Amino acid sequence: MVTTGFVPGPTAAPSRSLWRPLNPPVPDWAGQRVWVVGASSGIGAELALALQRRGARVAISARRRPALEAIAAQCPPPPPDAEDPTRPMQVMPLDINDAPAVASCCDALVREWGGIDLVLWVAGIYQPMRAQNFELGVAQGMLQTNLVAVYSGLAAVLPLLLRQRAGGIALVSSVAGYSGLPQALVYGPTKAALINLAESLYLDLRASGIGVYLINPGYVDTPATAGNDYTMPALITAREAADATLSGIAAGRFEIHYPKRFTWWLKGARLLPYRLYFALVRRVTGA
Numbered sequence: 001m002v003t004t005g006f007v008p009g010p011t012a013a014p015s016r017s018l019w020r021p022l023n024p025p026v027p028d029w030a031g032q033r034v035w036v037v038g039a040s041s042g043i044g045a046e047l048a049l050a051l052q053r054r055g056a057r058v059a060i061s062a063r064r065r066p067a068l069e070a071i072a073a074q075c076p077p078p079p080p081d082a083e084d085p086t087r088p089m090q091v092m093p094l095d096i097n098d099a100p101a102v103a104s105c106c107d108a109l110v111r112e113w114g115g116i117d118l119v120l121w122v123a124g125i126y127q128p129m130r131a132q133n134f135e136l137g138v139a140q141g142m143l144q145t146n147l148v149a150v151y152s153g154l155a156a157v158l159p160l161l162l163r164q165r166a167g168g169i170a171l172v173s174s175v176a177g178y179s180g181l182p183q184a185l186v187y188g189p190t191k192a193a194l195i196n197l198a199e200s201l202y203l204d205l206r207a208s209g210i211g212v213y214l215i216n217p218g219y220v221d222t223p224a225t226a227g228n229d230y231t232m233p234a235l236i237t238a239r240e241a242a243d244a245t246l247s248g249i250a251a252g253r254f255e256i257h258y259p260k261r262f263t264w265w266l267k268g269a270r271l272l273p274y275r276l277y278f279a280l281v282r283r284v285t286g287a
Ligand SMILES: NC(=O)c1ccc[n+]([C@@H]2O[C@H](COP(=O)([O-])OP(=O)(O)OC[C@H]3O[C@@H](n4cnc5c(N)ncnc54)[C@H](OP(=O)(O)O)[C@@H]3O)[C@@H](O)[C@H]2O)c1
Pocket: 037, 038, 039, 040, 041, 042, 043, 044, 061, 062, 063, 064, 065, 067, 094, 095, 096, 097, 122, 123, 124, 125, 126, 145, 172, 173, 174, 175, 216, 217, 218, 219, 220, 221, 222, 223, 224, 225
């Protein structure tokens, strides 16, 4: 067992300046204890690898153990000056829809690490659906995994973060949560709810020194989008998404959205009156 007393991160009381970072910046990832939930592929896997390269201690969770082990096996050797040069990336398989499993995984990490500095909640499923092919079972599965299970994660980590009065939680939502889009009949509302949830969490937790980060990617080339049968605008790689996510957290931003050439366009579109917004989306998507 590794015993490291918890050293609170840079979590000074929030400054009153209007231009301050909204969250505690993370100037150095070395030694940060990060749990990436949803790390067996795509953005989560690249986040785990990028964190490991930056010297963080990383634990990875998802359902598929072999895929997690393959990610852990890709870890570059730790830098020669690392605190623990032999530590591996910790593989902790779980199904986020199993709340007791999420809680016991969190407890096991706390026993091992003495605390957690950042929980990156990346897990989610994407199944395109329109009103014309609506299926209740598929909808319920997406609502459960993308939204209800996030509350199992919160139930597990909030008491710890509040006890520590430090650390943070990052929720991966999507630009699909900004406003209604075709094919997003269920996925879109789950991601809109996560945006609202992150905003509420921020208001509740910031005064306690806890960071809340909202990640809104545009199109990222991952297994989740591999089945899309249209040209995805401004598509980026999962590694680019991971780098943008970690840069945003390091800078202490609240919302981290990328790529900007796509996300600013969507942010502008949602400000339009509905008459114009619907006409624009129909025109661009052909819906
Ligand atoms: N790709 C994009 O364009 C894009 C854009 C915006 C937002 N996002 C969001 O980014 C996140 C990552 O997606 P991705 O594109 O990287 O897709 P991905 O490669 O399919 O990754 C999804 C991850 O979630 C895990 N997961 C799914 N259900 C789970 C469950 N019940 N329990 C535990 N883990 C579970 C998967 O692991 P297992 O299957 O092994 O469980 C996998 O590691 C998602 O929240 C997605 O909505 C993606």
